[in-house]
Amino acid sequence: MMKNFNIPMLLLAILVIIMFFLVGLAIAFRNIWLISLFTILGFGVMGYGLSLKRKRG
Template structure:
């Protein structure tokens, strides 16, 4: 069995949390929170993809 890559797992969980929070912000009807969480989600996702590309 492969070793668990904990930092990447936490980063992926953080990205999922950002997009869940977009749903919460939509429920609150707050456009600034919606935009903030969308941007943060894509920033964290891009950072994770760049880390993965550097490893290979």
């Protein structure tokens, strides 16, 4: 049983995971600017995805 995947939402979820992975990488490099940038981008993309999901019902 293969369900139909929502490809745009899957890509958004993967993008959020990549952003928070990059936060960890920025922490390893001890770069506060990249930590801030990727944290804000990660939460922004996650919020955008949640708002899209809420609009679709």
